[in-house]
Amino acid sequence: MTTLMFEKYHGLGNDFILLDNRHSHEPLLTSEQAQQICDRNFGVGADGVIFLLPGQDDSDYTMRIFNSDGSEPEMCGNGIRCLAQFAAQLDGQEQVTYRIHTLAGVITPERQGDGRVKVNMGEPRLLAGQIPTTLKAESEKVVDVPLTVGDRTWQVTTVSMGNPHCIVFVDDVASVPLEQLGPEFEHHAQFPQRINTEFIEVTQGNYVKMRVWERGAGATLACGTGACASVVAGVLTGRCDPCTTVELPGGNLEIDWSTGGVVYMTGPASFVFSGTLNL
Known part of the structure; x- marks a missing residue:
């Protein structure tokens, strides 16, 4: 039997099991094992399992994540805030900024010292071929289509x-009706790699309400990348300001796209408990 120590964190109720994977470049668990552990009835229960691996391409660490259905997304906004707090706890130091390599590129979270983390999420990609979607030609933007x-x-x-x-x-x-529409959007033929779907109500120019159906995880209490994407979409369609508060079921995120380039996301990341996995 293999024994693994883990810690559980959440970002606005979007919860994750985090594993110290710094001694290996391959995740300690298979996607099937991660799926079992995420089960809220027969496992620990989480929206995903995150692995802290050695850095690459001059980064401090590498992030890998398996969703609760065993699929692997490119990255996770709430998850990377949790990972920054987890890394600082393991390092035993008050390092403020990390460069984290992800399948979506290098992301830079900055710990704020108040339990919150500000993340440079990079620039949004807007062309249909970058999503990907077949709603438009690959070189065109998909805005109000x-x-x-x-x-x-x-x-x-x-x-x-x-x-x-x-x-x-x-x-x-x-x-x-999120439970009905979410899967229909996620698996729509126009999205060959499936899709995360955000439903947004604009209450005022700098404040929106959001519910999300995450690809591979279903309805969650928060989605960091989704909040960023939603503010970008709101700016593109003239519905909201570049600096906007996004209210999610689990709490609020502050999104800043005032540069017109990189998007900044600020929100909390909280330790829940630690435990042992017997595999």
Whole structure:
């Protein structure tokens, strides 16, 4: 039997099991094992398992993550805030900034000292081929484009923050049947690598409400990359300001796209408990 120590963190209720994987460049668990451990009835319970691996390409560390369904996303905004706190705890020092290599590129989280982490999320990718989606030609942006899902046509905007997002602006986010629509958007034929879907209600120019269906995890309490993508979509469609608070079921994130280049995300990341896995 193999024994592994883990710690559990959450970012606005988006929760993760974190493993110290610094001695190996390969994840300590298979995707199937991660799926079992994420099960909320028969495992520890989490939206994903995150591995802290040795750095590459001049980064401090590498991040890998398996979703609760065993799939591997490019990166995770709430997860990388948790990973920064986890790395600092393991290092035993008050390092403020880390360069983290992810499948979406190098991401730079900066610990704020108040339990919050500010993350340079990089520049959004807006071309259809970068999402990817077949809603437009590969070299075109997908902004307020009609998409038929179920028995209704929705106006959608797509943004990649290293992972794919479909943003839908609605009048009342609370009334969206997320459990029904989420899977239909995620597996829509126009999104060959599946899609994360955010439903957004703009309450004022600098404040929006968001509900999210995450690719590979389902309905979650928060999604950092989704919040970033949604503000970018809001700016592109003239619906919200570059500096906007995003209210999620788990709490608020501050998103800043005032540079028109990189997107900054600021929010909390909290330790929950530690434990032992017997495999």
